Amino acid sequence: MDPAGIFATSFARDAALVRTRPQQIALALFLAFLVLLPLLFGPRLLAISTLILISSVIVLGLQITTGYAGQINLGQAAFMGVGAYTTGVLATKLAMPFWLTIPLGGCSAALFGFIFGLSAVRIKGFYLALTTIAAQALFHFFVLNLPWFGGSNGLTIDPASLFGFTFSTDISIYYLCLAVAALMTFGAYGIVRGRYGRAFVAVRDDDVAAGIMGIDVVATKATAFLVGAFYAGVGGGLWAYFVRFVAVDQFTLFNSIWFIAMVIVGGMGSITGALVGVVVIKCIQEGFVSLGPSVVAQFPSIGGDVVFALMNVFLGSVIAAFLIFEPRGLMHRWNILKRSYRMWPFPY
Amino acid sequence: MFDPIDFLNYLINGALVGLLYALIAMGFIVIYRASKVFNFAQGELVVFGGFVVWWMVIQTGLPLVVALPLAMVMSALFGLAIERIFFSRLVGESGFAMVMVTIGLLILIRGLILVLFGPQVRPFPIIFPLKPVIIGDILIPRSLLIGAMITVVVGLGLSWFFNNTRAGLKMTAVAEDHQVALSMGISVKRSIAFAWALGAVLSTLGAIIYLSGKSLNFLASDIGLSALPVALLAGFESIAGVLLAGLIVGAVQGLVTAYVDPVIGGAVGSVFPFVIMLVILFIRPTGMFGWRTIERV
Numbered sequence: 001m002d003p004a005g006i007f008a009t010s011f012a013r014d015a016a017l018v019r020t021r022p023q024q025i026a027l028a029l030f031l032a033f034l035v036l037l038p039l040l041f042g043p044r045l046l047a048i049s050t051l052i053l054i055s056s057v058i059v060l061g062l063q064i065t066t067g068y069a070g071q072i073n074l075g076q077a078a079f080m081g082v083g084a085y086t087t088g089v090l091a092t093k094l095a096m097p098f099w100l101t102i103p104l105g106g107c108s109a110a111l112f113g114f115i116f117g118l119s120a121v122r123i124k125g126f127y128l129a130l131t132t133i134a135a136q137a138l139f140h141f142f143v144l145n146l147p148w149f150g151g152s153n154g155l156t157i158d159p160a161s162l163f164g165f166t167f168s169t170d171i172s173i174y175y176l177c178l179a180v181a182a183l184m185t186f187g188a189y190g191i192v193r194g195r196y197g198r199a200f201v202a203v204r205d206d207d208v209a210a211g212i213m214g215i216d217v218v219a220t221k222a223t224a225f226l227v228g229a230f231y232a233g234v235g236g237g238l239w240a241y242f243v244r245f246v247a248v249d250q251f252t253l254f255n256s257i258w259f260i261a262m263v264i265v266g267g268m269g270s271i272t273g274a275l276v277g278v279v280v281i282k283c284i285q286e287g288f289v290s291l292g293p294s295v296v297a298q299f300p301s302i303g304g305d306v307v308f309a310l311m312n313v314f315l316g317s318v319i320a321a322f323l324i325f326e327p328r329g330l331m332h333r334w335n336i337l338k339r340s341y342r343m344w345p346f347p348y
Numbered sequence: 349m350f351d352p353i354d355f356l357n358y359l360i361n362g363a364l365v366g367l368l369y370a371l372i373a374m375g376f377i378v379i380y381r382a383s384k385v386f387n388f389a390q391g392e393l394v395v396f397g398g399f400v401v402w403w404m405v406i407q408t409g410l411p412l413v414v415a416l417p418l419a420m421v422m423s424a425l426f427g428l429a430i431e432r433i434f435f436s437r438l439v440g441e442s443g444f445a446m447v448m449v450t451i452g453l454l455i456l457i458r459g460l461i462l463v464l465f466g467p468q469v470r471p472f473p474i475i476f477p478l479k480p481v482i483i484g485d486i487l488i489p490r491s492l493l494i495g496a497m498i499t500v501v502v503g504l505g506l507s508w509f510f511n512n513t514r515a516g517l518k519m520t521a522v523a524e525d526h527q528v529a530l531s532m533g534i535s536v537k538r539s540i541a542f543a544w545a546l547g548a549v550l551s552t553l554g555a556i557i558y559l560s561g562k563s564l565n566f567l568a569s570d571i572g573l574s575a576l577p578v579a580l581l582a583g584f585e586s587i588a589g590v591l592l593a594g595l596i597v598g599a600v601q602g603l604v605t606a607y608v609d610p611v612i613g614g615a616v617g618s619v620f621p622f623v624i625m626l627v628i629l630f631i632r633p634t635g636m637f638g639w640r641t642i643e644r645v
Contacts, residue, residue, distance in 0.1 A: 072447060074388075119626070123633040126386045126447045130580065131629050133573065134622040141619035253573075257451055264448065309462030316456025323445050323452065324437045 003342040038171045053177040054238045056278045059262045060188045061231025063274035069224030070204030075132030076259045078139035081251030083109040083233025084240040088155040102237035106230045113229020120221035136253050143248045154247030188271045261319050267329025353485045358606040364492040366598015370590045371499040372575035375550040380584045382519035382543035388450045391572020392457035397423045397552025398564050399465050405473040420549050427548030431541040439536050461566050472559040495557030507588035577621035583638020
């Protein structure tokens with residue numbers, strides 16, 4: 001909702017994403033911060049930021065499938081892997097440029113996701129989550145056994161290049177990821193505010209009622225998987241160019257669960273929430289990774305493995321705690337706060 | 349080329365492994381059947397049970413007769429604790445939230461196991477004698493054979509319990525609909541608590557049979573996923589059906605591993621259950637004996 005006293009006087013105003021001047025300023029400052037980030041941060045923080053950008057693309061997709069359309073997806077890492085491998089194979093075997101391989105990686109992942117989404121024809125609820133677990137297992141099998149993917153050795157990929165410029169430094173790959181992530185975020189806002197996004201929400205809230213209103217429930221669910229997997233595939237493509245090495249153990253069921261955790265913590269059914277969730281979880285992860293060794297150095301009796309294990313304990317508790325106490329995530333809290341200060345001085 | 353004795357060997361061993369899957373799958377089904385929660389953390393429960401047994405037998409050095417029942421009691425308490433901490437707060441919430449909580453549990457239990465027991469590979473106590481049973485030319489691992497008998501007995505017993513006793517039928521009502529069950533005076537919380545305790549005990553039993561004489565670390569939880577297709581083929585509501593489903597999936601998987609793997613190369617056998625799972629989901633998602641629900645508006 002808008003602050004008190006502000007009313008949209010035209011459709012364009014009403015449909016606008018950025019609605020008030022303070023919002024415009026905040027967005028501009030945030031974008032400026034993102035653009036200037038490589039100058040402010042050291043190489044380690046820059047790498048983390050790049051990872052956050054890549055994960056945001058993937059989690060945006062998961063937000064659309066799970067948060068908006070309500071379909072549990074435990075295969076997001078597999079979809080990401082399909083994208084990464086497609087990008088890798090097209091780039092190394094066919095020497096395609098990155099502006100072709102990344103979208104094509106997205107498309108192949110989308111196709112893969114769509115096939116599993118199609119099982120929505122006969123099933124619903126958590127049964128659908130089972131097909132995504134099967135997707136995870138089949139992905140591993142195909143990658144390890146089909147001849148084009150380098151088997152368990154993985155694929156090594158040359159850096160992306162455009163008009164003779166190669167994205168080989170950390171800073172250039174950061175800007176590439178930033179550009180793609182910005183584009184995909186904008187796209188996600190478009191999807192969820194449009195006809196398809198409303199269909200997703202209707203199906204999530206009650207698929208029987210949605211069907212009666214004339215929404216093709218099966219097609220909507222399959223589309224949700226298609227879109228979500230496309231995002232995962234694009235993220236996977238970026239991952240391939242960032243790490244420049246693709247191996248099957250980068251895309252496990254466990255990674256999928258991390259992505260789901262990001263959606264839950266950020267807030268289901270909110271694009272901004274997905275981004276918030278990625279930043280929060282990634283920062284906690286990196287906090288454990290970087291603080292862990294010094295804690296172990298202080299108390300050698302703990303042992304290094306425990307830090308990683310504690311990270312899992314923490315994450316599991318966070319997922320459960322959010323679902324029990326704040327099922328709508330951090331974004332919901334923020335929206336309550338925003339509503340109350342926008343209403344001020346009126347009580348409601 | 350084709351050797352009937354080999355074929356029989358693969359078939360029988362596969363079927364017995366399938367019955368082991370059936371025991372693990374029974375954990376899924378019991379929890380689903382009494383609380384309408386699909387538990388993704390089943391594999392972690394198996395590992396937890398395994399570690400409790402390992403701790404009791406190897407670390408504390410208790411004799412098996414004392415250690416195994418004690419391990420069962422401990423895992424039942426663990427199941428009750430899970431219910432108390434998480435699911436008693438979620439009665440009446442959407443199924444979505446509950447399934448997601450089990451995903452959180454998956455990570456949480458795995459982390460707890462790593463904190464408490466570490467990632468090292470541990471030797472699991474030998475509970476059943478290692479010497480295989482030999483009938484004619486057929487070689488059968490003793491642990492699997494005894495395990496299969498236990499599975500069949502437990503399966504039939506639980507099936508009778510859920511379909512014929514008052515307490516079992518109450519839980520069945522909870523699996524149908526929490527609200528309706530509540531309005532008929534059935535305690536949903538108690539049902540869910542019982543389900544988790546029973547599910548944890550079954551997992552420990554599964555761990556004992558699966559791991560006897562092998563090695564144990566946190567990666568053993570993969571068996572939870574391997575058991576999924578069995579639960580699905582049976583239908584999530586049928587406890588006796590899971591025995592038949594286990595036999596079918598296990599036998600087919602055993603034959604595929606034996607005859608298709610050498611031809612194609614790679615682990616077709618390990619991925620095959622998931623292919624079965626996909627086929628079931630596309631053709632008949634309620635499995636062989638599941639409830640077919642009709643939605644009316």
